[in-house]
Amino acid sequence: MKKLFKMVAALTALCFLGIFQTAQAKDLTGELEIFSWWAGDEGPALEALIDVYKKEHPGVEVINATVTGGSGVNAKAVLKTRMLGGNPPDSFQVHAGQELIGTWVMADRMEDLTPLFEEQGWMSVFPEGLIKLIGTDKGIWSVPVNIHRSNVMWYIPSKLKEFGIEAPKTWDDFLKVAPMLKEKGIVPLALAQNWTANHLWESVALASLGAKKWDALWSGELAFDSPEGVAVWELFGKVLEYTNDDASSLSWQQATDMVVDGRAAFNVMGDWAAGYLSTTKGLAPGTGFGWEASPGTGGEFMFLADSFGLPKGVKNLDNAKAWLVTLGSKEGSDAFNPLKGSISARTDSDLSKYNDYAKSAAADFAKDTIVGSLAHGVTANEGFMNDFASVMEMFLKSKNAQMTAKAAQQIAVKNGIAK
């Protein structure tokens, strides 16, 4: 079995060598402008990727246009003005899924990448569930570079022993131990500013609805103000009672710090927290800090991904296509992801290059049901995401599940998700 695997690996490697040779045979020259928001901690990862590209195409001058700002708040606005002004970059970073489709594909600004996917054999190396979420019936619109998991609950094993509890498997378990923690003066669940409330909401909603109904919510088959939809908000309201009340002035790192310091027991955050805990806080994965799928979502992998697409009317088409090939290649993704702290979207990546957390995440990614994240742009378009932030504020203020569910349904209708 192992031999067979090696042979397959060698064959794929050979295939890629062949492709690289044909690409090199063209001897690309000129420029390539790539637009992203990977300027801070992610800068080195992007550099590694550019290095791979430069090795293959030494004749191309890469212009690395980055606009700082977490999850692209500023970059996206700059990109929009550039696209409206008729000056698209050769390739740009975008959250895979509806954030790309709802904004750029619906506006007919992107090239269909299906031919590229078929030519590179990506149809079989990327999971089917993923390809479905980054495409529409008209085509596939971007090349995913990395995969992050949204539904993860973090804790410190030694502290849990001190508190005398175990990591809860369901929200019911959580609600059982939470009052005891609160009595001791420990915050059961650390929360940070508004977007992390959206982030927690999607984990709670997935637990409450299950993967099937979660998908139904986004295809418009299940209404947000249906009894199931209201139940999500009710559960979310119960969970919120056990969060810290200074949440809105904390960054997600500060909320994670609360768990590390023992001021809080748990934190639901995406798996970029693994990088923060191991690199910045110097804790060992597994022993220093622990993780579980967030309560009630075992066997489900809520993903978000960064990807690059190909806008229509770019100046350096061949260079941009070669860039996408590098992104989707095994070599490229294994150069980028260990540094970024994410896992590769490919199912055949070289796991020896990754840390312990990423190994466990990659194993889950291969076997779990894959669903898309709302807070990070997979399941809903930008209009809905913007309005949802207001709906969330409405709930945080009023704690009225019925009214909030109604409002959520209204914005879903307004943004073309529900009928």
Next chain:
Amino acid sequence: MREVSRDRIKAFLTLLPSIVLIGIFVYGFIGNTIWISLTDWGGVAALAEHPVKHFIGIQNYVDLFTGFLEGRFRQDMVNAVFYSVSLLAGAVGLGMFIAILLDRKPKGEDFLRTVFLYPMSLSFIVSGTIWRWMLAPQGGVNILPTYAGFKPLTFKWLSAKTTVLAFNWQNLLQIGLYLVAVITIIIGFIVYRNSRSKSVKWLAIGALSGLTAWIGGDMLPKALILEEIHGFNLATLGIIMATIWQYSGYTMALYLAGFNGISQDLHDAAMLDGASTSAYYTHIAIPMLKPITISAVIILSHISLKMFDLIFSMTGPDNAETGHPALNMYLTTFRANEFARGASIAIVLFLLAATFIIPYLITQYKQRRTR
């Protein structure tokens, strides 16, 4: 005669480039924004190469003020009003106070002046970040008392959930009438000394609108179907503090320049007549600086209406408690792709700023004519 007209042509030619540029880039674009705000540009395919826009009249504005989903905009407006009023009171008051202290010519006046003016030179992003750290719930200002052996403060400067002076947006009309009543009655009393008849008119308007609001009560048309409570969120206190800190130095400089412009003779004469220091300032110096107060109010009020970067760096984009229409405009336009809705928020802000600036320009113009 010929000489004059040639001068005029020269002046016109010199001004022409700026007239054209301002015409296009300021007034042209204001016009374009107004036009966009009357369309339905937004939603799916808003960013297509040739987006489809339909004329829908003032629907966007109606939605902003009465739509079920735009409650956030209304809270932002309420925030902006409280924010502007507190900033005006704080920055003008504190600036004037420091200016009076410095006008007494203490030792090291030059140095102190620089110290107080310095915050002005910082970018809002920088001062916003510093203040966010200082107002963190478990650090900065809140742990100051511990140095003196007291318990730390627990007030959440930027995330308090308490709302004071809350009112129901449904009763907007009634509240508006009460406001009109209060303002006109105050004007009536101020005018009383100069002209009895004018004063009576003002008082009559005030009494009438107050009575309508009082008797009308629930009969008055409601602005919304559902009850919607807005008020002064205490979470904005932190932002107000930071802005006052940054701008009081500026108003201080304005007043200081004004005080220096008052001739020493006037001061000496007042003193000779037996005026106390406080009487000198309240009855002579400050009334003489009315033009300066007016310009400070105008500059600060439109700054507070445009405030974006400080709030963005202190509490981030999605904090409705401390939201501001300018932030909402940016997010609606460039995050949600609702270009028309964003344009209508921009126009509302523009009109609000105009209500401060246009009366000022008119009085200036009139004064120049009478001279």
